[in-house]
Amino acid sequence: MEHLQYPNESEGYRIARNRLLEEEIKLRAQIEAVAARRRALPLGGEVPWDYVFERIGDNLMPQKVRMSELFGPHDTMILYSFMYGPERDSPCSGCTHLLDGIDGAARHLTQRAAFHVVAKSPIARLMALARERGWQHMSLLSTAGNCYDGDYFGDTTKLSKAMRLQHSVPVGKNWDETIFNVFKKRNGKIHHFWGSEMAFARPVPGQHHRAGDMADPLWNLLDMTPEGRGETWFPEVEY
Incomplete structure (x- = not known):
């Protein structure tokens, strides 16, 4: 196999780089194989409620919108739970840098x-943050007043006792969480399809519990x- 060669590189560098390249090619194949298995998943459980969210309408006023209306012309929808509840003075910096990207x-x-990006803060507060960050293309929704966060683990309220222990959530305490959830509309019904559950999985020694790296340009560039x-x-919210 022929490989690139950069100016003045040593033979030792090229040998090491070629070996790494072989591993990178294997990793690419593994990523593609996992994505294929994800696409092959059967539909998950039917969504129990047609949750009502709040967004800013075309008239720049808050308006209620049902989950079933959020798909637009598509049958698939991704919701990202953003850790910016009303109890937070500032948004989660990890979520914020991800959304910047x-x-x-x-x-x-x-x-x-x-x-859509969903969070517990009132919609006016979310839109104020979007203007401050310069976000122009994302749809932000408030989950204030519905139970979506608990049902789909955008917070810790419905974790089992074992999961709370595993995730170090003290008794009597709860907080918002970050998670991607994908939903599929079929035959007039909405089903859950996939969630980024690795953050809640059993800890693996030597591994961070992060689960959204594939969507994160910052970590991938670093x-x-x-x-x-x-x-x-x-990353910080401001520097």
């Missing part, structure tokens, strides 16, 4: 599937560098 992709994504992500660095 996703906003530009949203106008392309919505050619294939509906996409993984290309010799310094990597760093052991302690984490």
